[in-house]
Amino acid sequence: MPETKKMLILAGDGIGPEVMGEVRRVMDWLEKSRSVIFEVEEDKVGGAAFDAHGDPLTDDTLAKAKAADAVLLGAVGGPQWDDAPFDKRPEAGLLRLRKELGLFANLRPALVFEALAEASTLRAEVVAGLDIMIVRELTGGIYFGDPRGVETLADGSRRGVNTEVYSTTEIQRLARVGFDLARRRKGRVCSVDKANVLESSILWREEVQKLGDSEYPDVELSHMYVDNCAMQMIRNPSDFDVIITTNLFGDILSDEASMLTGSLGMLPSACLGAPDGAGRRAAVYEPVHGSAPDIAGMGMANPLAALLSFAMALRYSLDMAGEAELIERATEKVLDGGLRTADIMQPGKAKVSTSVMGESIIRALDKDEQAA
Ligand code: NAD
Numbered sequence: 063m064p065e066t067k068k069m070l071i072l073a074g075d076g077i078g079p080e081v082m083g084e085v086r087r088v089m090d091w092l093e094k095s096r097s098v099i100f101e102v103e104e105d106k107v108g109g110a111a112f113d114a115h116g117d118p119l120t121d122d123t124l125a126k127a128k129a130a131d132a133v134l135l136g137a138v139g140g141p142q143w144d145d146a147p148f149d150k151r152p153e154a155g156l157l158r159l160r161k162e163l164g165l166f167a168n169l170r171p172a173l174v175f176e177a178l179a180e181a182s183t184l185r186a187e188v189v190a191g192l193d194i195m196i197v198r199e200l201t202g203g204i205y206f207g208d209p210r211g212v213e214t215l216a217d218g219s220r221r222g223v224n225t226e227v228y229s230t231t232e233i234q235r236l237a238r239v240g241f242d243l244a245r246r247r248k249g250r251v252c253s254v255d256k257a258n259v260l261e262s263s264i265l266w267r268e269e270v271q272k273l274g275d276s277e278y279p280d281v282e283l284s285h286m287y288v289d290n291c292a293m294q295m296i297r298n299p300s301d302f303d304v305i306i307t308t309n310l311f312g313d314i315l316s317d318e319a320s321m322l323t324g325s326l327g328m329l330p331s332a333c334l335g336a337p338d339g340a341g342r343r344a345a346v347y348e349p350v351h352g353s354a355p356d357i358a359g360m361g362m363a364n365p366l367a368a369l370l371s372f373a374m375a376l377r378y379s380l381d382m383a384g385e386a387e388l389i390e391r392a393t394e395k396v397l398d399g400g401l402r403t404a405d406i407m408q409p410g411k412a413k414v415s416t417s418v419m420g421e422s423i424i425r426a427l428d429k430d431e432q433a434a
Pocket of ligand 1: 077136137138139140141153156326327328348349350351352353354355356357362363364365367403405
């Protein structure tokens with residue numbers, strides 16, 4: 063009996079629907095060639111939902127997201143919603159989705175495909191073999207801590223305050239995600255903090271170490287100050303396996319890591335919640351890029367970030383790691399074959415549209431299947 067996986071697709075705005083269209087094709091391919099049925103619901107989010115319902119994320123959509131095994135999101139936003147009320151902006155829909163699903167761990171892989179190594183701002187030999195997974199804490203830390211705000215002092219000057227705050231529970235649940243991932247990868251975790259200056263980081267380091275010693279003695283754990291990590295990521299990026307870190311540090315480091323790999327159009331991501339009694343986690347998978355209004359509707363968008371995000375869903379939510387590898391291998395083959403969307407175009411390569419890139423992935427999947 064084929065297994066049924068409940069999926070919610072929220073294509074969103076701009077290039078979202080275009081790239082998600084290619085994801086649908088790969089889902090159809092998997093249904094035909096593997097023992098799986100994707101029970102897919104599609105709904106609106108962001109600007110599209112605001113236009114339809116006056117709300118960037120309706121309660122009904124949220125209920126569907128809660129019921130799904132995984133949510134696949136395209137992108138939200140665009141200049142046409144610049145004047146929407148602050149709490150009805152397209153991005154507010156995304157933030158509410160993350161909050162209501164309790165998505166506390168943001169996974170941002172930075173992986174260099176050999177064919178694109180030249181596109182990195184670093185020398186190809188430095189980024190060769192680079193495969194980092196950054197696990198960023200997403201719902202705590204200085205972005206949410208109290209006290210916060212700007213006050214006017216008695217002398218008329220002003221003072222701005224934010225507070226970095228982490229509890230043992232928040233640290234441990236995030237670290238656990240990193241340790242579990244490391245077990246499926248190269249078995250190494252680097253925990254990044256600023257324990258030479260911040261008390262909250264001292265606690266972070268102690269709690270991560272405690273968890274590592276007690277539950278993950280098989281995983282190699284190291285600690286690094288964030289300033290050093292920012293340097294090492296440029297100097298020797300292929301030394302890293304899994305990096306776990308706070309909200310603020312992860313925000314910065316994940317953007318730094320993404321630039322090592324070349325283009326926004328290649329970068330997938332996932333946001334995970336806590337496992338329920340059955341071990342099932344709420345999860346949203348989405349490309350790192352936005353809605354790219356400048357190229358929306360032109361058939362130019364690179365669908366690979368969305369496809370690689372779907373591969374992450376297969377691996378981390380749907381228990382289909384083999385199928386995730388198929389997609390990653392097909393991506394590698396298509397790039398090796400010289401096909402490029404405009405954003406990753408290089409001299410001597412063939413420029414293709416969104417749909418031709420999607421078709422080429424399907425052909426590579428077919429070939430892989432025939433060879434097996
Ligand atoms: P963006 O990521 O949409 O685009 C930045 C640049 O990269 C643009 O030149 C765009 O054409 C290009 N680009 C992005 N994705 C691409 C792809 N798949 N293929 C080819 N080229 C691609 O960022 P932006 O322009 O700063 O933001 C546009 C809108 O998207 C804004 O409304 C912003 O708020 C929103 N946004 C949404 C998300 C999200 O949905 N998670 C993330 C970032 C920005």
